[in-house]
Amino acid sequence: MxxxxxxxxxxxxxxxxxxxxxxxxxxxxxxxxxxxxxxxxxxxxxxxxxxxxxxxxxxxxxxxxxxxxxxxxxxxxxxxxxxxxxxxxxxxxxxxxxxxxxxxxxxxxxxxxxxxxxxxxxxxxxxxxxxxxxxxxxxxxxxxxxxxxxxxxxxxxxxxxxxxxxxxxxxDINDLREELNEQFESIRIVSPGKYELNLMELYDRQEYIISLQEDGRYVIEMPDAWGIDDE
Amino acid sequence: MGLLTNLKDSISRVTDGLFAADEPKRIGIYGPPNAGKTTLANRIARDWTGDAVGPESHIPHETRRARRKENVEIERNGRKVTIDIVDTPGVTTKVDYKEFLDHDMEKDDAVRRSREATEGVAEAMHWLREDVDGVIYVLDSTTDPFTQVNTMLIGIIESQDLPALILANKTDLPGSDVQQIANAFPQHETIPLSALEGDNMDEVYTKIAEYFG
Structure with missing residues (x-):
């Protein structure tokens, strides 16, 4: 009580x-x-x-x-x-x-x-x-x-x-973000016009980034049909 | 997935070898920004086709899209070698619009150039993975070659078993140090040249024919 x-x-x-x-x-x-x-x-x-x-x-x-x-x-x-x-x-x-x-x-x-x-x-x-x-x-x-x-x-x-x-x-959000960045991100937008690139990630990924948008989104070209079959 | 991808790569290389032996090899011109890649590409294209590949500039990241010049026929010692030259954007790990502001550029333009340059690096890396049969790696011989980008790219090229020719460019400049580049990558042959002045291009063509013919 x-x-x-x-x-x-x-x-x-x-x-x-x-x-x-x-x-x-x-x-x-x-x-x-x-x-x-x-x-x-x-x-x-x-x-x-x-x-x-x-x-x-x-x-x-x-x-x-x-x-x-x-x-x-x-x-x-x-x-x-x-x-x-x-x-x-x-x-x-x-x-x-x-x-x-x-x-x-x-x-x-x-x-x-x-x-x-x-x-x-x-x-x-x-x-x-x-x-x-x-x-x-x-x-x-x-x-x-x-x-x-x-x-x-x-x-x-x-x-x-x-x-x-x-x-x-x-x-922990900053730590987490950093960790995620390290794990997944191939292009990190530090601020508008300022980028950091993970070359190994860019090289390793099958899809290809063809256009970065202002708001942080980006357009990718998906792997071709042959590549998808492989996956 | 890795296994399948490797298998695919192996198969495609074998089939390339069997059925496309006469196809021109795609040779990517790689290197950090401002090493003289486009100057070299233009020099080669002009020497053998009369055309240029793209505009040259002292401002970094002038080349922000890979440009290809196809069917460049190089004749060496009575033998013809046909290659497609792919001039790629300079590879770097950081792009900052501020570096363009020093070149009398408005901020908006600098930011856009920065974004395009970043896309260009992504494209260059993609080409390296998918679309080149050999690499001409261009370095500015007046700068320190021991950089993360150079080490990483050379490592990738080696891991792909791509034939690679390392060129120590800008020998016309006073601070040029070809030996430093040779020391940095002793496992590869280093050829000095000045793409701007056309110095030592004969040796470059001989090596291109030898490596990529």
């Missing part, structure tokens, strides 16, 4: 959808995150059976409460949590209750600082906003959003989930 409404004290299990629209009892939108070890004896709430959607959302709600969480979380469950250890709080707390939660939490945690500040600045969130948030946010969006914030600051953890590889923006 890691989440507690800071206004009325109602508690919610980790990943609860209810709290995403605000506290159903008092409408409050600030929640305190309680580490699993602290709340375990109160009401063990396994999170393994929860749908991933709600599970992934938990970091964002965690974030809202992270400032208070730091105050309330005892040293018992996590060693020396300092001010920038929101990530640690997220990561260590759910380990017993969220066995299926992978790196997205850890990644999202990096974004916590700035994210939670935004949230705190918002004094009130009306019903429409709350509803929109609870209805629309999908795990993918959450993943993307969290990575956007952490752009460039850190690369995904080695064990990160598959989606991070395919749609994860920035950190």
């Amino acid at each position: 890691p989440h507690q409404c800071t206004t009325c004290g109602r508690t919610f299990p980790d990943g609860s959808k209810e709290m995403l629209s605000g506290c159903p009892d008092c409408g409050g939108n600030k929640f305190q995150f309680k580490p699993a070890s602290e709340t375990a004896d109160e009401q063990p709430s396994p999170g393994g059976d929860k749908p991933p959607a709600t599970d992934r959302q938990s970091p964002s709600t965690d974030r809202q409460s992270s400032p208070t969480d730091r105050q309330s979380s005892p040293a018992g469950s996590q060693p020396a949590a300092d001010d920038n250890s929101t990530a640690d709080a997220d990561a260590s707390a759910p380990e017993s209750s969220r066995p299926d939660s992978g790196t997205p939490d850890g990644q999202a945690a990096n974004a916590n600082a700035s994210d939670s500040e935004h949230v705190r600045e918002r004094s009130q969130e009306d019903v429409a906003q709350a509803s929109a948030r609870s209805d629309v946010v999908s795990p993918d969006e959450l993943d993307r959003a969290s990575r956007d914030v952490e752009t460039g600051s850190s690369s995904p953890e080695p064990g990160s989930d598959a989606p991070t590889d395919t749609e994860g923006p920035r950190p």
Whole structure:
């Protein structure tokens, strides 16, 4: 039961959808995150059976409460949590209750600082906003959003989930582009009027580039019929 | 695929040899930009056909499309050799329009020339793969021959088992160093010449007949 409404004290299990629209009892939108070890004896709430959607959302709600969480979380469950250890709080707390939660939490945690500040600045969130948030946010969006914030600051953890590889923006995109260039590109357009050529690629490819376009496209002449038969 | 391609190449070479022995050999004139390829091509064409192949220029990448001069008959020692000369765009790994701006060219023209030059390199490489039976590799003997482009192209030519003649051009210029080129590619014979002045062309024709006849 890691989440507690800071206004009325109602508690919610980790990943609860209810709290995403605000506290159903008092409408409050600030929640305190309680580490699993602290709340375990109160009401063990396994999170393994929860749908991933709600599970992934938990970091964002965690974030809202992270400032208070730091105050309330005892040293018992996590060693020396300092001010920038929101990530640690997220990561260590759910380990017993969220066995299926992978790196997205850890990644999202990096974004916590700035994210939670935004949230705190918002004094009130009306019903429409709350509803929109609870209805629309999908795990993918959450993943993307969290990575956007952490752009460039850190690369995904080695064990990160598959989606991070395919749609994860920035950190590695330049490396990836370079790698792709090296692997596939025979003509690299550095800028208009500036080209780099991979002679071996040009020599090796059967089709023949006959016209470069301004916008980076190019026209090729396909191999003749004999060549196609061979392939 | 590689196997099939190799097989195709082998078959086409055998059939070429069997049925097209009298067809003129296509000799590609290759080399980096501004080595004097077109000057040489024009010299050969004028000497034996009276026509030119294409315009020459001191601006790099003047030749941006491969140009062919067919049925050039060269007579050496009572023997006739017929070749098709393919003058190819200069091969390079980088093309930058800025290098043309120094030649009083507007930016738009320079960018277009740069794009065409890049297409030309692609075309030259394609010809090398598909369409030439031998190579005349032209180098400016006043410049360092140890470049990536030269090494790569000579390597490709060797891997294709194409007969290759290396010409150390621009011997009329003061900084010419033919020996440096001979040292760079000791596995090939290096012939000095000045395509512009026509110096040592006799030896060049003799070697062309010998290599490509």
